[in-house]
Amino acid sequence: MIERNFDVAFVAGLALREKQIQQNYRPIIAVHKWFARRPGTLFRALLLSEFATSPLRDAFYRSNNLAGRLVADPFMGGGTPLLEANRIGCDVVGYDINPMAYWIVREEIEHIDLPKYREAALRLRKELGTRIGHLYKTQCRACGFAEADVKYFLWVKVQPCPRCSTNVDLFPGYLLAENRRHPRNVVVCAICGELNEIRALENAEVCSSCKEPLVLDGPAKKNRCLCSCGAALRYPDPKIGPPRHRLFAIEYHCTRCRNSHQGRFFKKPDEGDVAKTIEAAEMREGMRSDFIPDDEIPRGDETDRLHRWGYRRYAEMFNPRQLIGLHQICELVVQEPCDRIRRALATNLSDLVRYQNMLCRYDTMALKSLDIFSVHGYPVGLIQCESNLLGISDDRTETSVGSGGWSNIAEKYARAKDYCERPFEVRDSAWQKARIYTSGEWIGDGLYFVKTDRS
Ligand SMILES: C[S@@+](CC[C@H](N)C(=O)[O-])C[C@H]1O[C@@H](n2cnc3c(N)ncnc32)[C@H](O)[C@@H]1O
Numbered sequence: 001m002i003e004r005n006f007d008v009a010f011v012a013g014l015a016l017r018e019k020q021i022q023q024n025y026r027p028i029i030a031v032h033k034w035f036a037r038r039p040g041t042l043f044r045a046l047l048l049s050e051f052a053t054s055p056l057r058d059a060f061y062r063s064n065n066l067a068g069r070l071v072a073d074p075f076m077g078g079g080t081p082l083l084e085a086n087r088i089g090c091d092v093v094g095y096d097i098n099p100m101a102y103w104i105v106r107e108e109i110e111h112i113d114l115p116k117y118r119e120a121a122l123r124l125r126k127e128l129g130t131r132i133g134h135l136y137k138t139q140c141r142a143c144g145f146a147e148a149d150v151k152y153f154l155w156v157k158v159q160p161c162p163r164c165s166t167n168v169d170l171f172p173g174y175l176l177a178e179n180r181r182h183p184r185n186v187v188v189c190a191i192c193g194e195l196n197e198i199r200a201l202e203n204a205e206v207c208s209s210c211k212e213p214l215v216l217d218g219p220a221k222k223n224r225c226l227c228s229c230g231a232a233l234r235y236p237d238p239k240i241g242p243p244r245h246r247l248f249a250i251e252y253h254c255t256r257c258r259n260s261h262q263g264r265f266f267k268k269p270d271e272g273d274v275a276k277t278i279e280a281a282e283m284r285e286g287m288r289s290d291f292i293p294d295d296e297i298p299r300g301d302e303t304d305r306l307h308r309w310g311y312r313r314y315a316e317m318f319n320p321r322q323l324i325g326l327h328q329i330c331e332l333v334v335q336e337p338c339d340r341i342r343r344a345l346a347t348n349l350s351d352l353v354r355y356q357n358m359l360c361r362y363d364t365m366a367l368k369s370l371d372i373f374s375v376h377g378y379p380v381g382l383i384q385c386e387s388n389l390l391g392i393s394d395d396r397t398e399t400s401v402g403s404g405g406w407s408n409i410a411e412k413y414a415r416a417k418d419y420c421e422r423p424f425e426v427r428d429s430a431w432q433k434a435r436i437y438t439s440g441e442w443i444g445d446g447l448y449f450v451k452t453d454r455s
């Protein structure tokens with residue numbers, strides 16, 4: 001029983017390692033974001049020390065069958081205790097006052113036909129490509145290829161100057177990318193907006209285009225920004241409505257010249273890119289959508305920050321291209337005839353929304369998008385990152401390039417559901433990490449075609 005068998009030293013090590021990269025230990029968490037996911041290894045250890053007959057260190061890496069036991073969680077949240085209990089054969093009952101918890105736990109436990117899901121997710125992405133794929137293409141600056149895939153659009157907040165009315169860019173700094181994942185630092189020219197690739201930040205350099213000196217510090221500091229006319233403007237200013245943005249940089253992926261190119265691809269937007277932004281805005285103007293809610297943002301500890309930035313309705317947190325894309329996904333999801341697959345696609349859409357809004361930021365070191373929930377509490381930045389909504393498939397590795405797109409979410413979901421059929425533990429030792437499949441265990445609501453010796 002738990003008082004005797006729970007092995008604190010063993011379990012603390014497991015939980016600590018899991019919390020560092022939870023995804024590698026419990027891929028099931030990728031079914032959908034849930035805040036405060038507890039370590040699955042901890043609950044597996046709790047259950048096995050209570051119910052298993054062999055010492056915890058042995059039972060943990062073996063297949064267990066505790067059929068006949070019933071585990072209930074009246075506040076199930078993301079479902080960790082229930083999933084761990086279900087995996088070792090217990091019957092489970094869960095409750096939660098939050099309908100999202102119910103939806104997510106059902107998605108986690110309910111079986112899905114994986115090949116059929118993969119096909120449906122791919123079909124949806126293809127159709128999305130036909131409808132709006134062109135809005136995510138750009139011309140490669142290195143080789144001229146016109147169909148390079150945009151990974152990220154980078155936007156800076158702009159606000160009109162109270163004295164001269166010009167739109168002022170609220171740049172906190174001009175360093176766009178550090179030289180860790182890319183051979184050089186990428187610096188935006190404060191004068192002409194050109195992107196400059198420089199080796200060392202300490203050396204004063206001039207812009208390759210306008211020859212003016214490059215600077216790293218931006219004009220926006222502590223809620224104040226100087227306009228070139230000398231006037232100071234204050235931000236945020238909720239009286240002028242939700243924030244407005246200007247596209248100032250693009251990170252893209254060129255399949256034509258990636259083999260001869262070093263590092264990532266960056267460009268200052270050209271006329272074609274600006275034209276696509278305008279096209280998206282016009283499409284949005286002409287689109288009537290029952291899928292886009294016009295709900296007001298209620299007052300609350302976290303949402304007050306949104307109000308201070310002038311946001312009144314949730315829909316204002318998205319740019320036109322994001323709204324068109326999310327609307328198109330809704331249209332395609334409702335057309336899916338199979339209930340189970342439709343629910344999975346709707347779950348994917350819901351998870352995708354956290355990457356498809358104008359509160360996402362760009363990690364200048366890791367060079368990827370940070371979703372709206374990467375910090376708990378709607379952090380509004382001055383630079384925002386819009387990810388490619390479709391996601392970019394790399395034909396060589398069959399995985400996605402970049403983050404925050406449909407293909408990324410669908411891949412993660414498929415991996416999560418695959419783990420339900422073939423769960424494993426990771427045994428860490430000083431020199432290696434080994435995956436140990438606990439064949440005979442599975443997570444689900446029925447047997448389907450999973451091979452198991454469980455009765
Ligand atoms: C901390 S989470 C529980 C997580 C889960 N038991 C675990 O260990 O991973 C608490 C959950 O309780 C739910 N909750 C709060 N009040 C509730 C109530 N009166 N009835 C049902 N659920 C409730 C919340 O919605 C939340 O999802």
Ligand SMILES: [Zn+2]
Pocket residue numbers: 140141142143144145148254255256257258
């Ligand atoms: Zn190219």
Ligand SMILES: [Zn+2]
Pocket residue numbers: 161162163164165166227228229230231
């Ligand atoms: Zn001014």
Ligand SMILES: [Zn+2]
Pocket residue numbers: 189190191192193194207208209210211212
């Ligand atoms: Zn310049």
